[in-house]
């Protein structure tokens with residue numbers, strides 16, 4: 001059985017077959033997956049059964065170093081998943097009940113509906129995220145991905161030259177701030193803004209990408225309204241339909257994306273009525289993002 005990659009979209013995203021990600025990955029398959037991630041930036045593994053926590057962790061760890069734990073926003077009843085290496089991307093409480101309308105974890109999670117790149121608010125941002133579907137709602141709740149390399153390539157050359165050396169600041173305070181989410185004083189300290197390049201380069205293939213995220217809220221040296229206008233303009237450009245792949249989840253799917261080459265967002269569903277349980281592991285770059 002050899003590993004295969006079938007494109008799902010004209011410019012990026014592919015479905016990976018011919019490998020059972022529930023069993024230990026061979027070094028050869030891991031290398032092919034990395035090469036495919038550099039090419040496609042989003043890989044879908046359709047397997048019909050969700051990975052167990054040990055399987056999910058083993059698959060992720062075979063591809064690189066996992067992110068260290070970070071401050072989590074928990075529901076009133078505490079954490080639902082035991083393993084701190086899993087991010088709980090669900091609308092459920094530890095008792096497996098739907099989160100109430102006012103629940104802090106629910107309100108924080110609504111921020112996933114803004115276009116973003118995972119952990120861009122950390123000095124060392126995320127490399128890959130691997131999200132596995134344990135429960136999906138009967139309608140809605142897709143996830144959209146946008147190719148930030150294609151977005152960079154499509155910028156008018158003059159605009160590209162104007163912005164290519166800019167630096168930005170990212171923080172959860174900026175993203176959730178646009179939704180009016182209230183953080184505690186401790187959280188405000190934990191989420192102090194970090195600097196990121198606006199344009200990144202993938203050192204393995206030389207491709208540049210726009211490093212955008214709802215967490216971006218400042219451009220260094222620019223007045224705030226002008227900075228926010230630029231970020232909005234670029235985000236609108238980068239999320240045009242031609243750059244977007246929409247994933248419709250099936251039970252057991254694992255979708256892995258490169259946060260250095262894409263943005264993503266959750267699509268609306270009736271979260272007060274239907275459970276949706278997705279679980280995520282995250283790989284780190286091990287170093288700050290590389291400017292183009």
Ligand code: OGA
Pocket residue numbers: 089112118129131141142143144264265266267278280
């Ligand atoms: C994430 C995320 C989107 C979704 O897991 O990082 O943004 O559709 N998820 O749940």
Ligand code: MN
Pocket residue numbers: 112116117118264
């Ligand atoms: Mn995310």
